[in-house]
Amino acid sequence: MSRLQLGVVGAGAWGRNHVRTAAGLADAELAAVCDTSEPTRQRLARQYPAALVTADLNELLGKVDAVIIAAPAGTHADLARRCIEAGKPCLVEKPFALTTRDAEAVAKAAATRKVPVLPGHLLLFHPAVEQLRALVAGGQLGQLFYLYGLRLNLGQVRQDENALWSFGPHDVSVALFLLDETPVRVAAQGHCYLQPKVEDVVFLTMEFQSGVLAHVQLSWLDPHKVRKLTVVGSKKMVVFDDMEPREKLRIYDKGVERPPEYASYGEALTVREGDIFIPKIASVEPLAAELGHFVRVARGAEAPRIGPADGVRVVRVLEAASRSLAGGGAPVAM
Numbered sequence: 001m002s003r004l005q006l007g008v009v010g011a012g013a014w015g016r017n018h019v020r021t022a023a024g025l026a027d028a029e030l031a032a033v034c035d036t037s038e039p040t041r042q043r044l045a046r047q048y049p050a051a052l053v054t055a056d057l058n059e060l061l062g063k064v065d066a067v068i069i070a071a072p073a074g075t076h077a078d079l080a081r082r083c084i085e086a087g088k089p090c091l092v093e094k095p096f097a098l099t100t101r102d103a104e105a106v107a108k109a110a111a112t113r114k115v116p117v118l119p120g121h122l123l124l125f126h127p128a129v130e131q132l133r134a135l136v137a138g139g140q141l142g143q144l145f146y147l148y149g150l151r152l153n154l155g156q157v158r159q160d161e162n163a164l165w166s167f168g169p170h171d172v173s174v175a176l177f178l179l180d181e182t183p184v185r186v187a188a189q190g191h192c193y194l195q196p197k198v199e200d201v202v203f204l205t206m207e208f209q210s211g212v213l214a215h216v217q218l219s220w221l222d223p224h225k226v227r228k229l230t231v232v233g234s235k236k237m238v239v240f241d242d243m244e245p246r247e248k249l250r251i252y253d254k255g256v257e258r259p260p261e262y263a264s265y266g267e268a269l270t271v272r273e274g275d276i277f278i279p280k281i282a283s284v285e286p287l288a289a290e291l292g293h294f295v296r297v298a299r300g301a302e303a304p305r306i307g308p309a310d311g312v313r314v315v316r317v318l319e320a321a322s323r324s325l326a327g328g329g330a331p332v333a334m
């Protein structure tokens with residue numbers, strides 16, 4: 001079978017990782033890269049002499065079978081629509097779009113033209129997140145109580161996205177994936193410390209019909225680099241720490257129990273301190289897993305694990321959170 005011809009649109013700080021990964025895939029070939037920056041194109045032409053390097057999307061579309069869109073967030077919806085129009089499957093980096101309306105328009109175009117479109121929800125391809133999801137779905141944690149995520153570091157300070165739109169898609173997509181439901185209410189508070197109208201720090205809370213509460217702290221103005229998610233269930237608690245090189249998942253056999261005979265007495269609650277289990281996590285680079293899946297989907301060899309509807313759901317949460325942010329943190333019903 002001939003190798004799938006892949007194109008990457010936008011090869012900046014993140015897109016260059018797509019370019020590198022696409023160039024290393026066994027069943028695909030980096031056929032073209034499109035970037036509007038001349039110095040970036042010069043660098044790419046030197047590094048990937050076999051690929052077409054262009055500033056013209058149409059030229060790229062004429063050369064490839066499928067497209068990865070990693071240009072700035074504001075361009076995603078329009079670029080995705082142009083790829084769909086050309087009948088090319090596309091992987092759209094997060095955020096899928098900047099408004100629910102745009103996200104829905106992309107989803108509609110994809111459905112009408114029957115073109116596979118994947119939102120770039122990278123963490124769903126993280127083996128630790130997949131394992132965490134299996135634990136939740138399999139009931140090993142018991143009844144899910146709440147979860148909280150921390151996504152903090154110093155920089156990269158962006159001008160075209162605030163911390164909510166830059167980091168939020170990761171944690172929101174993971175929360176929706178783990179819980180398999182969308183929030184009924186969201187609230188977000190944040191502040192612009194470095195530039196006007198761009199929140200550097202955002203605290204987002206999501207409430208779910210099931211009673212689960214999810215909170216995420218997002219910041220590029222923090223002394224620590226933290227990528228952590230804690231999930232608390234009635235039987236077990238799990239911490240996913242992506243900064244840990246190997247032991248990324250810790251399952252705590254801890255909880256608070258109420259003997260049946262004391263069902264109504266708070267004093268009878270007993271703390272259970274059990275073992276800590278560290279499962280072996282496959283060492284798979286999430287980006288390689290994401291692109292490998294995208295290539296198989298584009299070939300028609302695999303059903304998409306996620307689709308435009310997932311992109312729309314996440315954008316809808318972020319949009320509601322933005323409204324809450326603008327309203328000083330007042331909860332917004334979804």
Ligand SMILES: NC(=O)c1ccc[n+]([C@@H]2O[C@H](COP(=O)([O-])OP(=O)(O)OC[C@H]3O[C@@H](n4cnc5c(N)ncnc54)[C@H](O)[C@@H]3O)[C@@H](O)[C@H]2O)c1
Nearest residue numbers: 010011012013014015034035036037070071073093094122
């Ligand atoms: N999945 C992840 O973990 C992850 C991580 C970082 C960034 N991202 C996302 O990737 C996207 C790109 O982020 P970045 O940090 O690389 O930004 P960046 O500004 O460093 O790079 C964007 C690149 O796109 C080019 N560009 C701009 N408009 C274009 C257009 N219309 N057509 C073609 N090229 C165009 C620019 O010249 C630049 O080279 C953003 O949406 C960002 O949120 C995802």
